Amino acid sequence: MDRDKIIEGSGLSYHYTIYDDEGKPAAEQAALDGVDLHVEKGQFIAILGHNGSGKSTLARHLNALLTPDEGTLYVNGYDTRDAQYLLKIRQSAGMVFQNPDNQIIGSVVEEDVGFGPENMGLPTKMIWERVEKALKAVGMWKRRGDSPARLSGGQKQRVAIAGVIAMRPRCIVLDEPTAMLDPGGRKEVLQTIRELNEKEKITIILITHYMEEVTSADQVFVMDHGKIVMSGSPRQIFSKVEELQSYRMDVPQATLLAWKLKQRGLNLPDGILSVEELVDALNQL
Amino acid sequence: MELRLEHVGHIYNPGTTYERRALDDVCMTIGNGEFIGLIGHTGSGKSTLVQHLNGLLLPSEGKIYADGEDISAEGYPLRKLRFRVGLVFQYPEYQLFESDVLKDISFGPKNQGLNPEEAIQRAREAMRSVGLDESYETRSPFELSGGQKRRAAIAGILAMNPEILVLDEPTAGMDPGGRTEILQLLKKLQEERGITILLVSHSMEDVADYTDRIIVMEEGKILWDEKPSKIFSRIKELEKISLAAPQVSYVMAALHESGWDVDPSVTTIDQAADEIEAQVRKRQAAAGHAAAQVE
Secondary structure: OOOOEEEEEEEEEEEEEEEOOOOOEEEEEEEEEEEEEEEEOOOEEEEEEOOOOOHHHHHHHHOOOOOOOEEEEEEOOEEOOOHHHHHHHHHHEEEEOOOHHHOOOOOOHHHHHHHHHHHOOOOHHHHHHHHHHHHHHOOOHHHOOOOHHHOOHHHHHHHHHHHHHOOOOOEEEEEOOOOOOOHHHHHHHHHHHHHHHHHOOOEEEEEOOOHHHOOOOOEEEEEEOOEEEEEEOHHHHHOOHHHHHHOOOOOOHHHHHHHHHHHOOOOOOOOOOOHHHHHHHHHOO | OEEEEEEEEEEEOOOOOOOEEEEEEEEEEEEOOOEEEEEOOOOOOHHHHHHHHOOOOOOOEEEEEEOOEEOOOOOOOHHHHHHHEEEEOOOHHHHOOOOOHHHHHHHHHHHOOOOHHHHHHHHHHHHHHOOOOHHHOOOOHHHOOHHHHHHHHHHHHHOOOOOEEEEEOOOOOOOHHHHHHHHHHHHHHHHHHOOEEEEEOOOHHHHHHHOOEEEEEEOOEEEEEEOHHHHOOOHHHHHHOOOOOOHHHHHHHHHHHOOOOOOOOOOOHHHHHHHHHHHHHHHHHHHHHHHHHHO
16 A cells, blocks of 8 residues: 555446336446546645536545445545444545535534534543634634624635544545635635645645636546546646537636637647736737 | 616514614616626625515515516515516525426416416427427436536426526536536527526626626625626726636736736637737737838
């Protein structure tokens, strides 16, 4: 086993069973089909793919909410099929979901964040230390005494993230964490994710439909029909505009604009990722 | 039809400790086949506002007129208003409930009092306009993919033949391909059937690409009600209220700032490409001309 790897998945397959009207199994549908996923500790990984491509099924494997029908998956060195490691795996890989309202249970921000560590059976003093550190890491320490109901969508999602990091996971899996947020909230959450990755060295696995959110990832995977069909750096991925579009994906607007200009004969580099890069490249023409 | 809001205010739980003002002096007129975007951060009052448009909520202050008639007046047929102004909520697929798609979509028109054949006819038309063919009629709504479910849910509202269609984040959680399908469907409904579309969205790119007019809400008030090019030239002000402009606007603003003679109010990729290409060609021609003179 590779000590530098937090996720080691080989040949992962998973099938959903479809039942008929009488409740008897009628058909099997492959949601994951031979997926290999290797993630090194401290990486920022992004997973793209259309609705139904298998992204969320894969995410649910990473903290053993689901276990593979075929293949093996080690999270932080623990085999997800082995039930005795369940708690260890869930402490290694925390999950953040789309809707912040479904993830917050406490009536006060700090209580909500303390729920996880309390459940882990930690002594009270240690719980409060973790709550403080987690809330500071997401920039919500000042709002610790507030009711979550008084927070904006982005703030709620940051509290949900704090609740996960209070359990000190090595890795956080975020399944479309910004889908319900306004542009400001999206920016807040993205910045929080990046900081956790850079400062706390937490491995990030981000699933999203917003292309501009993945430009700072170390590696991007694109899924289609339960398989990983593209992988590479954001620059490599986003230079293949047409291939991405064939998987119902898109590219950031700055990238698309650069690509269109290139097609019209302007001498621009491939795979421009941001507004700044495009403006610089144009200024150098 | 035309909906006119005059100084509309809405206060939740008046007279209690939970009293909260959600709308404040809102004045606007919608109708006449426009494609309108409604943007604002979470909690700015968008959802409260849209629930007023078909009388699900009635104003605490001010008046709403539908084709000149006060909808709060005693005896006003609110039920009819709800058929004329169709409201598609967030995640509308959670509201699918019937055993097959055709039954689900014909539920609305049946409720409108149409006889079963007419209701089925309307449902079939609605299915066609959202791109679900006959083979889907007998399928369970729960077997459909995410994008198909959402289109079926929209068809359920369309089957009531609304004149104004209000959609609260119809593309939330959808992949880029699915987003484009829904938005192009809305554009088609607006262009071909003259339905007024009011799109509530957190995607500045989508609003910039599809709408003719954008209403910006902040703290229950309408902050601006203008063309997209006007709205998205206020990048700094939008960011202050947790909004943004499409990336294209940032590119054009930055180019303009570094001395390019491009229109900074451009909001779509194709317009931007035209502007930039024309500028580059002009510069190249000038450079070529200068070089020729040196020679």
